[in-house]
Amino acid sequence: MTTFLGAMPGPSTDQSIGQSTxxxxxxxxxxxxxxxVMEAFAKxxxxxxxxxxxxxxxxxxxxxxxxxxxxxxxADHLASGLRRIIYVDSVLVSPA
Numbered sequence: 001m002t003t004f005l006g007a008m009p010g011p012s013t014d015q016s017i018g019q020s021t022x023x024x025x026x027x028x029x030x031x032x033x034x035x036x037v038m039e040a041f042a043k044x045x046x047x048x049x050x051x052x053x054x055x056x057x058x059x060x061x062x063x064x065x066x067x068x069x070x071x072x073x074x075a076d077h078l079a080s081g082l083r084r085i086i087y088v089d090s091v092l093v094s095p096a
Contacts, residue, residue, distance in 0.1 A: 020049065021075045022096035025063040028087040029055060036085045037063060044078065066096050 050066040
């Protein structure tokens with residue numbers, strides 16, 4: 001089970017975006033991108049359920065991350081932090 005800021009996720013509410021949240025990041029290919037992305041989760045004591053990074057054409061990379069147990073506010077907070085990481089061009093959040 002995933003924890004957030006040292007607390008157990010709350011029960012689903014009308015603001016919940018589902019049992020699992022998917023974060024899809026489009027980034028430049030830079031050696032520091034993957035550890036910076038993982039650090040954003042580690043700072044919030046979150047261990048993703050799945051983390052897949054794939055090199056695309058040119059100098060682009062796509063990172064898909066699945067996390068269970070987040071409500072909408074937690075997912076939005078995390079996405080906001082991911083968007084501030086250098087070399088991250090976009091972050092899409094959706095129910096998985």
